[in-house]
Amino acid sequence: MNHIHTSYCSNCKRVTNLNVSFTIRTKPQKNDKKKLIVTKTYNCETCFSFVLSEDEEGIDDESFHRIRITL
Secondary structure (H helix, E strand, C coil): CCCCEEEEECCCCEEEEEEEEEEEEEEECCCCCEEEEEEEEEEECCCCCEEEEEEEECCCHHHHHHHHHCC
């Protein structure tokens, strides 16, 4: 099931649909394990201006798979 994200775009001066992109990176931990960090970046669908970004840290494989399915 896809979700449509909407928010106010300061460039367009109105509420608009957002495009979402994901960046995945790993962060080394002291215990020789790596923490998965997923950054969601939201851009205006009309003018492509940056609106906001969110980081989700400490995501395990199951949670990451669930995130990918919700796209």
